Every structure is written in structure tokens, then in C-alpha cells.
Amino acid sequence: MSVKVVYEDVAVGSAAASSVETSEAMGISKTSLLPFGALEGPIATTEQNQWVLNGTRKVKPKTDPVGFWSTPRSGDDCTFTTPPTITITLDGQFTSLGIYFKFDGETGDYCSDLNLTWYNGTTQLATQQFFPNSGNYFCEKTVELYNKVTIQFNKTNLPDRPIKISLILFGLVREFERQELRSVEATEELNIISDELAINTLDFTLDSEEDIDYIFQEKQPVYAYNGKTKIGTFYIDESTRVSKNVYNVSCIDALGILDEDPFAAAIYTNANAKTVLESILGGHFDLELSGDLQSEKLTGYIADCTRREALQQVAFALRAVVDTSGSGNVKVWRLSETDPAEIPLNRLYTGGDVSTSAIVTEVRVTAHTYSTSGSGSDTVEVGGKTYHHTTAVTVKQNPNITASTKPNVIEVKDATLVNSTNVAAVTQHVFDYYMRRQTHSVQIVMDKELPGDYVDTTTPWDDHITGTITSMTIKLSGIAAAECDIVGTGAPA
Numbered sequence: 001m002s003v004k005v006v007y008e009d010v011a012v013g014s015a016a017a018s019s020v021e022t023s024e025a026m027g028i029s030k031t032s033l034l035p036f037g038a039l040e041g042p043i044a045t046t047e048q049n050q051w052v053l054n055g056t057r058k059v060k061p062k063t064d065p066v067g068f069w070s071t072p073r074s075g076d077d078c079t080f081t082t083p084p085t086i087t088i089t090l091d092g093q094f095t096s097l098g099i100y101f102k103f104d105g106e107t108g109d110y111c112s113d114l115n116l117t118w119y120n121g122t123t124q125l126a127t128q129q130f131f132p133n134s135g136n137y138f139c140e141k142t143v144e145l146y147n148k149v150t151i152q153f154n155k156t157n158l159p160d161r162p163i164k165i166s167l168i169l170f171g172l173v174r175e176f177e178r179q180e181l182r183s184v185e186a187t188e189e190l191n192i193i194s195d196e197l198a199i200n201t202l203d204f205t206l207d208s209e210e211d212i213d214y215i216f217q218e219k220q221p222v223y224a225y226n227g228k229t230k231i232g233t234f235y236i237d238e239s240t241r242v243s244k245n246v247y248n249v250s251c252i253d254a255l256g257i258l259d260e261d262p263f264a265a266a267i268y269t270n271a272n273a274k275t276v277l278e279s280i281l282g283g284h285f286d287l288e289l290s291g292d293l294q295s296e297k298l299t300g301y302i303a304d305c306t307r308r309e310a311l312q313q314v315a316f317a318l319r320a321v322v323d324t325s326g327s328g329n330v331k332v333w334r335l336s337e338t339d340p341a342e343i344p345l346n347r348l349y350t351g352g353d354v355s356t357s358a359i360v361t362e363v364r365v366t367a368h369t370y371s372t373s374g375s376g377s378d379t380v381e382v383g384g385k386t387y388h389h390t391t392a393v394t395v396k397q398n399p400n401i402t403a404s405t406k407p408n409v410i411e412v413k414d415a416t417l418v419n420s421t422n423v424a425a426v427t428q429h430v431f432d433y434y435m436r437r438q439t440h441s442v443q444i445v446m447d448k449e450l451p452g453d454y455v456d457t458t459t460p461w462d463d464h465i466t467g468t469i470t471s472m473t474i475k476l477s478g479i480a481a482a483e484c485d486i487v488g489t490g491a492p493a
Contacts, residue, residue: 003178003476005204006223009215010171011094018170019091024072024084026162030065031086037102037167038067070163074156078112084163086151093120093147094170097215098140101132102167110135111163113155119148138172140212172212182207182246184476186224186231188325190451192335192468192487193433194315195412197308197322200253202234208245221328222251226446226480233328253324254285259308267370267382268417270297273318280310281330290333293318300417301370301380301387317417319429325450325472333452340456340466343444349481352442354459354490358408360434363396365412367423394423396431410434438490440465446480457486465490 015035025031030038070084103110110132116139117127125146130139149170153163182205189198202224208214216239224231234251241247263280273296277287284307296318302310311330315322320334370380370387378389410430412418418426440457449455449469456466467488474482 002225002227003181003184003480004225005176005181005184005202005206006225007174007176007214007216008169008171008221009097009217010100010169010173010220011096012219013092014090014094014096014170017091017094019089020068020086021089022068022084022086024070026066026069026071028066029068031068033065034067034086034165034168035088035170038065066164067167068163068165070153073160073162074158076159078157078159078161079155080153083152083154085153086168088149088151088168090147090149090170093145095142095144095146096171097142097212098138098172099149099151100138100167100169100171100173101136101165103132103135103137104164104166108135108158109161109164110137110157111153111155111165112157113153114139115152115154116141117150117152118143118146119150120146121148136173138174140172172214174212174214176204176206176208180207180209181205181476184224186234186474186476187472188232188323188451188474189471190321190323190325192321192436192470193319193430194312194321195415195430197255197312197315198471199256199259199308200232200234200324201237201256202232202251202253204249206245206247206249208247211245214239214241214247216247216249219257222249223328224476226474226476229448230326231474231476232325254328254330255308255311255322255324257284258311258330259306261307263302263305263307263310265304265380265382266302267380267385267387268298268300268302270299272296273298273314276314277311277332280307280314282307286329288327288329288331288333290320292334293320293332298417299419299421300368301382301389302416303380313415313417316415317422317426319426321452323451325452335452335454335468337454337468340454342456343449345458347445347447348457349443349445350460352440352460354463354465355439355441357434357437357439359398359401359405359437360408360410360431361398361401361405362407362409363412363427363431363434364409365394365396365415365418365423365427365430367392367394367418367420368416369419392420392423394427396427398431398435436467436488438465438467438488440467440486440488440490441483442486443481443483446474446482449482449484455486459490463490 018035020031118125184204186202188200220236222234237252239249369390467486471485472482
């Protein structure tokens with residue numbers, strides 16, 4: 001297994017602010033893609049040893065642009081008679097640790113000698129020559145408050161080659177692999193009824209092999225991998241440098257970021273759920289919404305809160321879950337409780353336990369109505385309008401209780417997108433959850449499990465627990481193991 005953590009310390013907003021200029025690009029180039037990433041792959045070309053007849057080279061479709069391929073080629077000595085240049089002008093002033101280049105790593109071609117010059121307007125701030133030695137290379141030099149960079153390409157690593165670049169970033173992209181990671185632990189959770197939304201976390205200790213002073217800026221993205229499987233996308237929350245090359249880093253997921261951003265109060269009447277969710281995300285993150293929720297409607301109120309809290313209100317009313325595990329998107333979907341996937345005994349560690357929650361005797365869910373006319377017990381103000389607020393309670397009693405059962409009532413009062421139309425379904429949904437009284441806590445060898453998966457496991461005493469994975473604490477070392485909580489019901493084997 002290959003453990004990997006990918007860190008991006010890129011000047012925020014620099015990609016969108018970049019304007020790329022050059023007079024030395026082939027017609028297949030689309031230089032505007034360079035700050036975002038362009039086509040990669042083993043493309044058949046006419047340079048020596050670049051049209052290998054083994055099926056690995058493909059003729060590039062005309063519709064697939066590359067980032068930058070230079071019209072000049074290097075000579076037999078790998079140098080350029082007239083070095084090609086690129087100028088990138090930025091709308092605003094930016095600070096970064098350096099500039100990252102992604103050359104043609106698929107073929108092993110890269111620029112081996114280049115000059116970078118930084119400007120603020122017409123004032124030169126810094127200049128330096130660099131000697132890349134791989135297809136991915138970081139030109140380390142901290143420069144503050146620049147708005148223009150010129151790049152001069154002097155030499156290629158192989159003769160008779162154009163410069164080929166798919167990505168230029170104003171900052172650092174660094175892949176930390178197992179030999180540099182003392183520990184990596186990710187915790188990913190979801191709540192079955194979404195009465196709260198958990199924040200996924202990633203914690204790792206880095207013992208860097210390079211003498212780079214990592215800043216680990218807040219909210220910069222970090223990607224965690226178990227082999228080729230993406231564990232998730234996270235964002236720097238805090239870091240501590242404990243020695244010259246050792247850093248302790250804590251990260252949160254998209255929901256953690258959304259919890260720091262305010263959402264203004266809103267009233268909805270038969271509003272499309274997808275539209276509401278996208279407004280809550282505010283363009284910060286992409287929404288991944290299941291097909292069965294695309295046409296759902298929402299009616300009710302969301303008070304002033306954080307974007308994470310607003311997202312929780314919507315998910316609860318939709319009887320949906322929210323999670324970011326295995327992705328950089330905010331995923332919203334309804335759980336399935338059919339066809340459980342077996343986690344076999346050979347992937348279960350010995351031990352584990354099963355806890356049983358107290359019997360719930362009754363579920364009470366409040367439905368809310370907001371109207372500009374009539375009267376209500378209280379009022380809310382949204383957009384300069386006054387809305388009268390009335391409530392009604394729906395009750396679902398447990399039919400299996402006895403006279404001696406200790407009362408244990410679950411009340412949901414503040415779900416303000418629950419209304420007369422959806423309250424019955426929401427109440428049943430909450431009731432069904434509390435009837436799943438057993439939680440199997442067990443460590444597994446991971447395959448492709450994610451929170452929300454419906455699975456079947458075996459207890460140490462050979463009973464079966466069938467339920468939903470609600471929590472995974474993943475420790476990445478030689479074997480990817482996860483401490484899991486599986487909420488469901490049990491039966492003898």
C-alpha cells in the first residue's frame with residue numbers, strides 16, 4: 001500500500017487572476033489553461049523516440065488542447081537559439097513560496113534550465129535561475145506582492161524538444177509519501193438522520209526530507225490517499241512546527257470550512273432543493289446530489305446561521321445525509337438499506353464490541369408554518385417582511401413498549417424546514433433510526449468502505465450486525481485499518 005498526502009500551498013485566487021501571454025506557442029496550445037491544468041498523456045509526436053509503436057502513444061484529437069507547447073525546439077545540445085518565454089500578468093498582488101511546474105512527465109521531457117523574474121508593475125522584485133530535474137518541479141523562492149512573472153526557458157533535458165507544460169501554479173504542490181509521514185489519521189463520519197453534520201478531519205505528522213520552510217497556510221487543500229484510493233479532500237486548520245523538519249498538521253473538510261462562513265436568513269416556498277443547496281454552498285464547493293433528490297421541494301425557514309448549519313436544516317428535512325468522504329465534493333443523498341455488503345471475517349480484527357442504546361418510547365417532531373398573513377405565536381423578519389410562525393407536533397409512539405418501560409422521548413423542535421407536508425415522513429424517518437439500537441464498534445482492514453455504506457458484520461460471538469457505517473477512523477500505515485461504528489440491528493448467525 002502506498003500512503004500519500006498531497007499538499008497545495010498556492011496563492012489563493014492566483015489562477016483566476018492570471019493572464020498568460022506568449023508569441024511562441026504551437027496552435028494546439030491553450031495557454032489560458034496553464035494556471036488550472038491542461039491535457040496530459042502520452043501523445044504521439046515527431047520528436048525522436050516520441051512515436052513508439054507499442055500502443056502507448058495516441059494521436060491527440062484536435063479538440064483536446066494542451067497548455068503550452070513551444071514552437072522552437074532545442075538543438076542537439078538541448079539549448080535554444082532563441083529561448084521561448086511566457087509572461088503571466090495577475091489581477092492583484094500575490095505572495096507565494098515559489099512557482100510549481102508540471103512538464104511532460106509521461107514522456108520524461110522537461111525544461112532543465114529556466115529563469116524566473118517577478119515584478120510589481122514595472123519594478124523588478126526578484127530574479128533567479130533554476131535547474132529542474134524532473135517532470136514536476138518546484139522553483140522555491142518566496143516573493144511578496146508581485147503581479148507579473150516572466151519565464152524564460154533556456155534548455156531541455158533531451159535534444160530536439162519543444163517546451164511542454166500542462167500546469168503552472170503560484171505556490172507549492174508537494175507529495176508526501178510513506179517515508180516522510182510518521183503518522184496519518186483521518187476521521188470520517190455521517191449522521192443517519194442529519195440532526196447534526198459531522199466535520200471530517202485529517203491529522204498527520206510530517207518529517208520532511210527537504211529543507212523547505214512549509215507555511216501550511218490555513219484553508220489550503222490537502223489530499224489523502226490510500227494507494228490509488230482517495231480518502232478525502234481536507235483543508236489546513238492548524239499546524240505546529242516541532243523541529244526543523246517535523247510538522248504536526250490538523251485539517252478539516254469542506255463542512256468545517258462551511259462552518260466558518262455565515263448564511264443569511266431565508267424563507268422558502270416550494271423551492272427546488274438543488275437550488276437551495278447550491279446557494280448554501282455559495283460556490284465554495286461543488287454539490288453532488290443524488291438523482292432522487294433533484295426535484296425535491298423545500299418550504300420553511302432558515303435562520304441566520306453558518307452555511308454548515310443551513311446545510312443541516314436542508315438535509316434533515318430531505319431525510320438525507322451529507323458527507324465528503326472519498327471526494328472533494330459535498331455529497332447529499334438518501335441512504336439505502338438493501339443488499340448489505342458483507343465485510344468478511346478475514347478483514348475483521350479480533351475484538352470489537354456491540355453497545356445497545358436505551359429504548360425510545362416516543363418521537364415528537366414539530367412542523368412549522370410561516371405566513372405573511374394571520375397571526376402566530378411569534379414572528380421572524382426576512383428581507384424586510386414579517387412572517388407569522390405557527391407550529392404543530394406530530395407524535396410517533398413505539399408500539400413495543402410495556403407499562404414498565406422507562407419513558408424516553410425524542411423531541412425535534414427546531415427543524416424549521418419541516419412543515420405539514422413532510423412532517424409525517426420525517427417523523428417516521430427519525431423513529432426508524434432510533435429503532436436501530438445496536439452499534440458494532442470494530443476495526444477492519446479497509447477495502448473500499450465509506451461512511452454511509454450498508455454492511456453486514458460478524459461479532460466475536462458469531463452474531464450478525466446489519467447496519468450503516470456512521471464513523472471511520474482510518475490509520476494509514478502498512479495496512480489501511482479503520483475503527484468503524486456500524487449502527488443497525490443484530491441477529492444470530
